Amino acid sequence: MSELAVRAEKLDAADELAAVRCRFVLDDVVYLDGNSLGALPANVPGRVEDVVRRQWGELRIRSWDESGWWTAPERIGDRIAPLVGAAPGQVVVGDSTSVNVFKALVAAVRMAGGGRGEARDEIVVDATTFPTDGYIAESAARMTGCTLRPVAPGDVPGVLGSRTAAVLLNHVDYRTGRLHDLPSLTAAVHAVGAYMVWDLCHSAGALPVGLDEHGVDLAVGCTYKYLNGGPGSPAYLYVRGDLQDRFDSPLPGWNSHAEPFGMRSDYEPAAGALRGRIGTPDILSMLALEAALDVWEGVSVEQVRSKSLALTDFFLECVRAYVPEGVVESLTPSGHAERGSQVALRCADAGSVMKRLIERGVVGDFRAPDLLRFGFTPLYVGFADAERAARVLGDLLA
């Protein structure tokens, strides 16, 4: 047994989150793709079965009240809230991340009094963003009469000004795993009187976000990565409490009406986070997510962050030890303050390397043209997993 394997064993033995792994359905694969689709929490199948057989099959329409279907978007939002540093009443679950980006960005422009013919007519967006955010930002700009200004995240402070209406940034870059400085970027956006929208897809559930603490205006995120909600589980929207009365949704469906069963032809938005709802929520996916959030019982995001950094540090150390020098290059920042919970390695022929890794039981993913991406979910990934992944990679690249 190598020195690194021995250390991995010791680290796992001392890991206070090690016991959480049994809350998931896992096998002998090293699953480092939880930043794409989180593993199945063990309690989800039973809960989903109850939702289908009893709530839908037996209670049918009564479940909208009796099984709490109607209030699920806010209730589950309040379960996510502590994971992103939000007090209750500010997060609502539903729709896809893309749709929530649209709601948030258009609402941000409106809060800023910006748009067509107004002084504030620019939306600034991360030029390296996950593509959907950029496409949706372009549509939001077009529909509000703004200009879209894509810039590298580091250049954002330099382009902010009196024309800026809203800024959309990713907390963690989906490719490189770089963590952006949420507090200082938010402050810079506020300093020019603009509104800040954060996309938390690659940070929520992996590290502390501190939405309330840092005065973030709006945020969105998905729930199928580090929150393990299942394939395509609904996304969420955070609207800071004191901004909710001014949240003017471009998608005002009947579910966000003050009196949804009044069937009134005039739209009067509800108070609170549920103003971010649109139509009938997808209950099966939503209640699977609710069950999935049970794995956080007794776990703090700070513990997760601490283990995440130790895991990625250790993985990088193992990669340096096992992979011949110069064959891979880490795009993931070495400084903890700039690192999310994944490691991205640039590598020749990365697509085929990832294929062979998967065949050998190490599941990460490939991002064109040349990236191997390894996500570390501290709730179920251990140090021996990290060591094994690096060792198999080293074998393949030797």
Place this chain on the structure above:
Amino acid sequence: MSELAVRAEKLDAADELAAVRCRFVLDDVVYLDGNSLGALPANVPGRVEDVVRRQWGELRIRSWDESGWWTAPERIGDRIAPLVGAAPGQVVVGDSTSVNVFKALVAAVRMAGGGRGEARDEIVVDATTFPTDGYIAESAARMTGCTLRPVAPGDVPGVLGSRTAAVLLNHVDYRTGRLHDLPSLTAAVHAVGAYMVWDLCHSAGALPVGLDEHGVDLAVGCTYKYLNGGPGSPAYLYVRGDLQDRFDSPLPGWNSHAEPFGMRSDYEPAAGALRGRIGTPDILSMLALEAALDVWEGVSVEQVRSKSLALTDFFLECVRAYVPEGVVESLTPSGHAERGSQVALRCADAGSVMKRLIERGVVGDFRAPDLLRFGFTPLYVGFADAERAARVLGDLLA
């Protein structure tokens, strides 16, 4: 046994769809709320369990390819297509009805070359529409720079003109159950060069729609009513084949990109119906819907329509026989050409009457201020159910 009960027995015995009832999980309740939430198809629980335990739990990320998750929106769209009279390749499943109304209406205005500063600057909407359509239409109008013109459906032809960009109508009115004349209204809209969007929530799965035959431009609908997809199951969008290249979505997410995994910063829309997709599809809800569509095996919409009319005719006859004269008034048109698959009865104290009906095992729903709504899903409702529902109602109102 009353004469009507005897007739009900004979009608059930002669019903060629009677055997389809065993494809659903039902009990001794008369379930007349399938126009709100369809009953559970018996094969759904097993399928959902497989999706959760095997596809998500064991295959995890591989299921996006291996279990056909990625292509589910188009594949399931093609299952719905024949039910609404559409050839394959024109229907895509995903998001809520409200979100699809937004996509369709904005795209329709753009197809018409309408909007802010253009000659075509009006969106016409059914003033009696289900509220969410009206709210979303108002937002679509605001964001495209159009004026919203709400009119009663009968008055639509009279307000159409060179300023009309798009028209949004419900095929069947959610309150009264009135069926609007899709062919002639579509033709009238086309005659002025505008684009027609139909909301099929209360007609798809209950009667023939004939989207292709009647040259409809765009259509949307939910899948949790007569399509039995489950609570909040995803909605669908129809874009006529020859219009797809001009479908310019206001919600262009990465799932509708020509090359979604190219991760390109410029948006290039995919060809075909999948241009109507946005973000990652909610797989659990979507695959439950796919299983639910199996109940249509060997069933034609024409058979369903024929039974639906016979059922609502018979129910109205039973109501006339059992309920004291003048106590209820049917808002549902007596002419078949104007009737959907529900019966709406106006009744004093309707909320409390419905409560007592439900206590007595007859489940319909109440719509404020004074409506009892009874939906007839021919796949699982029989004539004895209709007779019993009217009889219990008569007892309560005697």
